[in-house]
Amino acid sequence: MPYTLTGLASYQEEIKKSRFTVFAAAAQSPAQALQFVAAHRVAEATHNCWAYRIGSEYRFSDDGEPGGTAGRPILKAIEGQQYDRVAVLVVRWFGGIKLGPGGLIRAYGGTAAQCLRLADKTELIDEVMVACRCGFADMAVVQSRFPAFSTRIVEETFDGEGVRWTIAFPRTQEEALAQLFVNLTRGQGSWSPV
CATH class of the missing domain: 3.30.230.30 (Impact, N-terminal domain)
Structure with missing residues (x-):
């Protein structure tokens, strides 16, 4: 390590x-x-x-x-x-x-x-960077789950539809966090590796 x-x-x-x-x-x-x-x-x-x-x-x-x-x-x-x-x-x-x-x-x-x-x-922890977007209605519940995945918000911007985050988290958490994000946003959010 x-x-x-x-x-x-x-x-x-x-x-x-x-x-x-x-x-x-x-x-x-x-x-x-x-x-x-x-x-x-x-x-x-x-x-x-x-x-x-x-x-x-x-x-x-x-x-x-x-x-x-x-x-x-x-x-x-x-x-x-x-x-x-x-x-x-x-x-x-x-x-x-x-x-x-x-x-x-x-x-x-x-x-x-x-x-x-x-x-x-x-x-040193091998991290992944992801750009994700979700509506205001899902923002609080999604953000509340970040600590459990050692996720940090690198950048945060808002527009009329919701929030756009650039987040970083351990590579070992990538699959689980991506699946959770899809579930919490009911497939309405966007998720793309940076």
Whole structure:
């Protein structure tokens, strides 16, 4: 079961006089992950190395460190703790002692992993989005059933005939909720996956 972060997480550690500061947060898209990195990078630092994983998409950067010694270990820390939709930035201020390739891999991967271990996380639930519509007469009874299916209303609009919702709910509830919706609206409502 994959996890994501519930908010911004940070962690700091000194390794052989180099200071490492880690920032991690949830990211729903690659663009959002890159915005997070840009917003938290420290220009005065020696290196700003990062990685993100969002579903099957991932990317990482060594930012001047020897190839494969920073970004990839950060990505492995994300994957090793079963995170998804997460971006991690590790900022390093060089302290004068070279760590060597093995030391860099342990430092970047280890600080990223420790930040993720200490962070507040939540289980990612595979959701379905549906656009549905029903008349005012059915609205209250339909909406009263949403909590039982862990349904959240993403968007709600009204017109002269009723309500139009865009809703999100766990994929495991899709068939049961669709059938209930048809029954409650006596087949008069509309239901279409987004």
